[in-house]
Structures are given as C-alpha cells and as structure tokens.
Amino acid sequence: MKWSCPATNLNAYNMDVGLSVALPWMLCRYKYVVTVSMGNMPAMPSASMVVASRCLWNAVTDRYSKATYIDDDETFYAVAVVFAVYLE
Numbered sequence: 001m002k003w004s005c006p007a008t009n010l011n012a013y014n015m016d017v018g019l020s021v022a023l024p025w026m027l028c029r030y031k032y033v034v035t036v037s038m039g040n041m042p043a044m045p046s047a048s049m050v051v052a053s054r055c056l057w058n059a060v061t062d063r064y065s066k067a068t069y070i071d072d073d074e075t076f077y078a079v080a081v082v083f084a085v086y087l088e
Contacts, residue, residue, distance in 0.1 A: 033083040041075050051079045061086035 037051050062085050069078040 029087050030084045031087055033085065034080065036078065036080045038076070038078040041070070041077055049077075051081070053081060053083070055083065055085075058086065 033055075035053065039049075042049075062083070064081060064083045066079065066081045068080075070076070
C-alpha cells in the first residue's frame with residue numbers, strides 16, 4: 001500500500017489516519033485521544049526514532065491501540081496511537 005502525503009493536506013491526512021484507527025473503538029462513555037506521527041525515514045541505517053506518550057491511566061477501564069506503517073521503500077513512516085479514557 002502506497003500513501004501519498006502532500007504537505008498542503010497534512011492536517012486532513014492526519015485526521016483520516018486517526019479516524020481509521022479510532023472508528024472501530026467508538027464506544028459511549030469514553031473520551032478518545034488520537035496522535036499521529038509521520039515523517040521521512042533517516043538516510044543513515046543506524047539512526048532511529050522513538051514515539052512516546054504519558055498520561056494518567058486507569059489500568060482497569062482505559063485502553064489504547066497503535067498502528068505503524070512503513071512504506072515499501074522504507075522512506076516514509078507513520079505511527080498512530082488511540083487512547084480510550086473511560087469517563088464516569
């Protein structure tokens with residue numbers, strides 16, 4: 001699967017990726033936080049990137065899911081994370 005990402009539509013593209021990950025989760029009484037990180041892969045094979053998040057968490061009710069994509073040429077990456085936080 002090839003993705004194209006013109007810079008002018010980057011915000012809309014992030015929303016499309018985030019919603020495609022979040023839609024199966026759409027349950028009542030949850031608040032959803034979606035983060036999407038996209039970029040070009042570094043030219044040096046020894047370089048790396050770490051995507052991390054921190055938040056208050058209830059291990060009983062709160063959930064998360066993530067999706068990672070790297071294109072066939074290994075020049076583009078995308079990481080989407082959806083947090084579902086239960087609201088009482």
